[in-house]
Amino acid sequence: xxxxxxxxxxxxxxxxxxxxxxxxxxxxxxxxxxxxxxxxxxxxxxxxxxxxxxxxxxxxxxxxxxxxxxxxxxxxxxxxxxxxxxxxxxxxxxxxxxxxxxxxxxxxxxxxxxxxxxxxxxxxxxxxxxxxxxxxxxxxxxxxxxxxxxxxxxxxxxxxxxxxxxxxxxxxxxxxxxxxxxxxxxxxxxxxxxxxxxxxxxxxxxxxxxxxxxxxxxxxxxxxxxxxxxxxxxxxxxxxxxxxxxxxxxxxxxxxxxxxxxxxxxxxxxxxxxxxxxxxxxxxxxxxxxxxxxxxxxxxxxx
Numbered sequence: 060x061x062x063x064x065x066x067x068x069x070x071x072x073x074x075x076x077x078x079x080x081x082x083x084x085x086x087x088x089x090x091x092x093x094x095x096x097x098x099x100x101x102x103x104x105x106x107x108x109x110x111x112x113x114x115x116x117x118x119x120x121x122x123x124x125x126x127x128x129x130x131x132x133x134x135x136x137x138x139x140x141x142x143x144x145x146x147x148x149x150x151x152x153x154x155x156x157x158x159x160x161x162x163x164x165x166x167x168x169x170x171x172x173x174x175x176x177x178x179x180x181x182x183x184x185x186x187x188x189x190x191x192x193x194x195x196x197x198x199x200x201x202x203x204x205x206x207x208x209x210x211x212x213x214x215x216x217x218x219x220x221x222x223x224x225x226x227x228x229x230x231x232x233x234x235x236x237x238x239x240x241x242x243x244x245x246x247x248x249x250x251x252x253x254x255x256x257x258x259x260x261x262x263x264x265x266x267x268x269x270x271x272x273x274x275x276x277x278x279x280x281x282x283x284x285x286x287x288x289x290x291x292x293x294x295x296x297x298x299x300x301x302x303x304x305x306x307x308x309x310x311x312x313x314x315x316x317x318x319x320x321x322x323x324x325x326x327x328x329x330x331x332x333x334x335x336x337x338x339x340x341x342x343x344x345x346x347x348x349x350x351x352x353x354x355x356x357x358x359x360x361x362x
Contacts (some may be wrong), residue, residue: 213234247353260308311332
């Protein structure tokens with residue numbers, strides 16, 4: 060292994076967009092190499108950069124990229140990229156534990172840092188291949204507020220323009236088309252929840268903070284996994300929660316077990332999926348998933 064410092068444990072100091080010094084791409088042919096830390100940024104970059112970027116998001120599809128830990132080979136590839144698109148807000152904590160070229164880092168949510176939300180009373184739990192972890196510190200699913208998502212996409216566009224100014228017009232056009240799509244879904248979501256934003260709703264995981272902030276939703280969170288039948292203690296805790304928070308809907312990240320759905324229905328609670336889309340979906344792209352989420356929210360907040 061060359062001296063890539065792939066094992067160095069060092070903090071990373073990031074500026075507002077971490078791309079004030081554009082990567083040295085002068086005189087080179089071919090697309091920019093761009094790496095991302097989650098699927099939303101991959102989608103934004105592809106819509107904006109098109110054929111002028113070679114895009115890679117190396118996290119496996121069967122886990123949550125927020126808690127993924129790349130191996131040394133993957134870190135080395137990140138280090139060689141022209142641009143590395145970060146989500147910010149404490150997402151992908153592995154980034155703080157390796158040496159990456161600061162001039163190529165783009166913290167896409169830095170411009171809206173004042174809108175970051177803190178998570179209080181986090182619990183450690185485990186699910187899937189990612190092992191035990193805690194949703195603690197700063198809430199990081201920023202893109203679920205589609206207004207923030209537009210600003211993250213804007214940061215991606217700005218970084219691409221700095222790196223390849225000869226394609227600025229195409230990057231601007233790609234961004235404008237993407238922003239228009241996201242803003243349309245955002246407006247429709249606002250209408251969908253507008254009549255009943257204070258309706259009590261339970262969510263299966265504490266990942267919907269920015270959605271709740273955007274629309275002033277009345278959400279309470281548990282820590283239930285869609286592929287695990289909750290135990291007696293979890294059901295007792297839910298019943299206690301419902302006594303003070305009379306929800307008739309539970310929002311899940313993925314489709315829950317049929318037995319869980321049936322037991323919830325016996326309590327008068329219906330289930331619906333609102334996919335955070337941190338990773339790629341097997342059915343459609345990011346915009347498709349956001350439209351499906353809109354349809355689900357229309358059910359939950361129907362008058």
